[in-house]
Amino acid sequence: MKAELSGISIVMLGSFNPKIFQPAWFAANELIRKLEAEEADTEIIHNDISIFRIGDWLRVEVTRDRFHASTEQEAYFEVLVDFVLGTFSLLSHTPAGILGINTSMHYRIKNEKLWHKIGDKLAPKEPWNSLMRDPGMTRVEMQDIRVDGPKGYLRVRVEPSTRITPGILINTNDHYEVDDPKNATGCSELMEILNTNWKSSIYGVEDIAKTIIG
Amino acid sequence: MQLARFKQYDQERIRIASDNIYLNDFEEEGEVAPSLYMDRKWKVITNPNVTSYGQVSFQECGFIAPQGEASVDSKINSTYIDIDDKSNLLQKEIPESPIVWYPFKYQRATLFTSFIKWRGVVLKIYKDCFLCRLVDQDGNSPDEEAEILLSEISDEDLQLIDIGAVFYWSIGYQTNPSGSRTRSSIIRFRRLPVWRSEELSEAQKKAEKTLIAFGIT
Amino acid sequence: MLTPPLNEEVEISIFGPGYGECILVHIGFNDWIIIDSCINPSSKEPCAVEYLSSIGVPLDTGVKLIIATHWHDDHIRGIGKTVNSCSNATFVCSDGLLTKEFITFIKAYGARPGLTKGVNEFDIVLKSLETSHRTPKYASAEKALWKRNGPNGKPPCCITALSPADFAIHLAKIQLKELFPQGNTTKRDVVAPQPNNVAVVIWIEVGDIYLLLGSDLENSPDKRHGWAAIVDSNLRPEGIASVFKIPHHGSKNADLPEVWEKMLIKNPLSVMTPFSKGNVSLPTLEDINRIKSQTSEGYITAPPGVKRVKKPKIVEQFVKGATKSIYQVNSFFGHARFRADLKSRPIDWKTELFQSATSLNSLKV
Numbered sequence: 001m002k003a004e005l006s007g008i009s010i011v012m013l014g015s016f017n018p019k020i021f022q023p024a025w026f027a028a029n030e031l032i033r034k035l036e037a038e039e040a041d042t043e044i045i046h047n048d049i050s051i052f053r054i055g056d057w058l059r060v061e062v063t064r065d066r067f068h069a070s071t072e073q074e075a076y077f078e079v080l081v082d083f084v085l086g087t088f089s090l091l092s093h094t095p096a097g098i099l100g101i102n103t104s105m106h107y108r109i110k111n112e113k114l115w116h117k118i119g120d121k122l123a124p125k126e127p128w129n130s131l132m133r134d135p136g137m138t139r140v141e142m143q144d145i146r147v148d149g150p151k152g153y154l155r156v157r158v159e160p161s162t163r164i165t166p167g168i169l170i171n172t173n174d175h176y177e178v179d180d181p182k183n184a185t186g187c188s189e190l191m192e193i194l195n196t197n198w199k200s201s202i203y204g205v206e207d208i209a210k211t212i213i214g
Numbered sequence: 215m216q217l218a219r220f221k222q223y224d225q226e227r228i229r230i231a232s233d234n235i236y237l238n239d240f241e242e243e244g245e246v247a248p249s250l251y252m253d254r255k256w257k258v259i260t261n262p263n264v265t266s267y268g269q270v271s272f273q274e275c276g277f278i279a280p281q282g283e284a285s286v287d288s289k290i291n292s293t294y295i296d297i298d299d300k301s302n303l304l305q306k307e308i309p310e311s312p313i314v315w316y317p318f319k320y321q322r323a324t325l326f327t328s329f330i331k332w333r334g335v336v337l338k339i340y341k342d343c344f345l346c347r348l349v350d351q352d353g354n355s356p357d358e359e360a361e362i363l364l365s366e367i368s369d370e371d372l373q374l375i376d377i378g379a380v381f382y383w384s385i386g387y388q389t390n391p392s393g394s395r396t397r398s399s400i401i402r403f404r405r406l407p408v409w410r411s412e413e414l415s416e417a418q419k420k421a422e423k424t425l426i427a428f429g430i431t
Numbered sequence: 432m433l434t435p436p437l438n439e440e441v442e443i444s445i446f447g448p449g450y451g452e453c454i455l456v457h458i459g460f461n462d463w464i465i466i467d468s469c470i471n472p473s474s475k476e477p478c479a480v481e482y483l484s485s486i487g488v489p490l491d492t493g494v495k496l497i498i499a500t501h502w503h504d505d506h507i508r509g510i511g512k513t514v515n516s517c518s519n520a521t522f523v524c525s526d527g528l529l530t531k532e533f534i535t536f537i538k539a540y541g542a543r544p545g546l547t548k549g550v551n552e553f554d555i556v557l558k559s560l561e562t563s564h565r566t567p568k569y570a571s572a573e574k575a576l577w578k579r580n581g582p583n584g585k586p587p588c589c590i591t592a593l594s595p596a597d598f599a600i601h602l603a604k605i606q607l608k609e610l611f612p613q614g615n616t617t618k619r620d621v622v623a624p625q626p627n628n629v630a631v632v633i634w635i636e637v638g639d640i641y642l643l644l645g646s647d648l649e650n651s652p653d654k655r656h657g658w659a660a661i662v663d664s665n666l667r668p669e670g671i672a673s674v675f676k677i678p679h680h681g682s683k684n685a686d687l688p689e690v691w692e693k694m695l696i697k698n699p700l701s702v703m704t705p706f707s708k709g710n711v712s713l714p715t716l717e718d719i720n721r722i723k724s725q726t727s728e729g730y731i732t733a734p735p736g737v738k739r740v741k742k743p744k745i746v747e748q749f750v751k752g753a754t755k756s757i758y759q760v761n762s763f764f765g766h767a768r769f770r771a772d773l774k775s776r777p778i779d780w781k782t783e784l785f786q787s788a789t790s791l792n793s794l795k796v
Contacts, residue, residue, distance in 0.1 A: 002327075002352075031407075072324070073323075073324060073326035074326050074384065074386075076326075076402070078404075085406070089407040090407055330743075330746050343754075356762060357761070361756045362754050362755075363755065376617070379619050379620075385746045385749045387745075399749040401753075408614075408618065411614045414612065414614060416538075417536075418535050420535075424538070424561060425531060427564075428529070430529060
């Protein structure tokens with residue numbers, strides 16, 4: 001089941017030096033094209049925070065304790081993963097112990113009747129009828145703790161899409177952590193987790209959508 | 215944009231530091247050292263309510279909203295600075311690490327919806343094209359082999375073409391921020407860091423372990 | 432389809448193509464051998480595991496031997512899962528592969544699944560063997576791989592490797608050394624080198640029925656390896672095979688008349704998988720006619736040739752503009768199964784053809 005609009009982001013929590021995360025650095029290390037670096041839209045590069053956009057496909061935001069890279073073009077999902085893996089292969093001594101692989105997928109629903117049916121399935125109206133005149137689902141969020149593999153959980157949020165009508169937005173936050181994230185001395189373990197799990201985190205949403213939408 | 219935001223951000227930091235000079239670690243008579251405050255690591259929190267296509271989405275990994283995070287550790291529940299909204303200034307306790315709330319600027323992005331996405335591997339290189347195997351990433355169609363024209367590859371990616379080089383090829387519709395939709399084909403070669411000697415040493419160690427397990431030494 | 436063979440029946444099943452091929456041999460009394468692996472394009476499952484499960488064979492006890500005659504993912508897709516599922520089977524691969532250099536090569540690439548591809552399956556196999564404390568066996572020319580001495584009324588069985596020859600192992604080691612990544616070089620996928628110097632040709636004797644499974648072995652001008660080395664060897668097991676898995680998709684490069692003359696009965700049951708890649712399609716018409724001149728019992732798991740899959744118009748337009756040519760790889764998939772009673776003489780092979788499998792005589796060429 002394919003989303004009509006989709007985006008992903010990869011977030012890491014740890015200890016970063018925002019100032020080195022500049023387009024020129026990425027180009028010098030051949031992680032992006034030189035021309036992309038030259039044409040980058042840089043919002044701010046500072047000791048505390050760096051934000052820039054590369055081409056029309058990548059946004060990077062780095063603070064002292066958070067690295068965030070995102071794209072809203074499906075053609076670049078794997079490129080984004082490569083970008084993060086490549087970056088932290090070079091910066092393997094960066095302490096980081098928490099990883100989030102997040103997706104935002106907007107799905108078009110055939111008709112409004114089916115759209116309401118999905119909402120009713122996730123949040124039945126019946127218990128609310130005595131309390132509300134016209135209850136309707138605005139958002140449902142569920143969490144599942146991971147039992148095998150790396151520590152963490154999966155959060156899924158479903159709500160009506162404001163971009164596609166009738167449509168639904170499915171957000172997922174696949175959270176991973178190493179055993180002792182606060183005392184992580186590098187990020188190799190986290191990159192191993194990203195390398196092994198990115199495909200299921202990103203493309204696994206299709207199965208979630210199939211179950212929810214039917 | 216960079217200069218304006220940087221200046222604005224830096225000016226706000228200086229102003230807060232000046233406003234809080236009494237918080238310095240030491241103060242010599244007649245001398246004030248606001249730079250000490252400036253030298254402390256400032257905690258920058260970007261708005262977690264980042265939007266995707268204009269709608270709030272997860273942007274965190276266990277990330278908590280600024281107010282929530284501040285409540286976890288009251289020592290850093292101090293000065294919030296929204297560099298776009300000066301009315302947001304609150305001063306409560308002595309801050310150990312000043313917090314800056316840097317608001318997210320939503321920019322409408324270019325969208326891409328693919329009909330097909332292949333993962334390709336270069337098998338042979340010819341004068342004007344290269345032979346590659348294409349694997350459908352959705353698994354809907356069988357593998358194919360194609361001779362792709364070199365003229366289809368961007369100049370910088372041409373130098374990445376070699377036997378075994380991997381690329382992604384997506385074909386679909388691209389919608390730019392102004393809403394115009396065009397058909398688009400994107401071929402992009404993978405950029406991966408080079409083999410590091412540590413990786414190769416690690417592989418050797420794993421191989422030795424395997425051989426010992428198999429009784430081959 | 433869903434009935435297992437009888438205890439006293441020999442079965443040979445060949446699946447493919449599906450990036451590689453898979454051969455299953457029932458040597459009687461619920462003992463099975465698996466050679467190589469491929470994926471069923473419909474179910475995306477390894478053929479061997481899927482088929483054996485469908486006929487009620489317990490994978491943990493029924494499969495005795497899994498032989499890999501290749502090491503590249505393109506030829507053994509699904510073998511990792513197969514080795515995992517057949518938890519008591521002995522794994523066999525070419526002698527040229529269980530060296531420190533090759534395993535280091537596997538570990539270097541295998542450590543980054545998804546990052547680079549080509550040897551992930553072999554890495555999964557090695558991990559599975561380590562976890563289950565199974566020691567692999569190495570195949571080389573004239574080496575016995577497995578024997579059943581015939582207790583409890585079971586017919587004796589012997590499985591012997593006829594290749595790779597010592598010289599081929601030496602060539603394979605040189606070939607593999609060139610693939611090993613060097614520091615400060617770019618990470619790329621591993622492309623399967625040609626020819627396959629580690630091809631393992633298998634000779635199976637069950638009672639007095641002989642099977643020759645030709646793998647991918649090709650001829651060589653150097654008689655120290657290739658088919659000539661096998662035919663000329665005075666150490667190879669005696670016997671004349673009644674079943675022949677034709678090597679390398681029936682190509683001329685893998686055909687040696689002496690094999691038909693000295694190692695096979697007249698008119699042997701012969702089977703192969705096709706190969707379609709780009710504008711190369713094996714077997715060619717010439718190959719088919721040559722094989723038909725040697726046997727009237729020739730079968731193929733799918734007709735050679737390609738078919739085009741229809742794609743959305745926008746995709747077709749871009750593909751047409753960006754490419755000089757584009758072809759599907761291995762369009763069809765089939766399963767050919769042959770069963771014979773171990774005791775009946777003459778041997779009467781019962782042929783069953785599933786999906787795209789067909790006889791050479793029925794091929795429209």
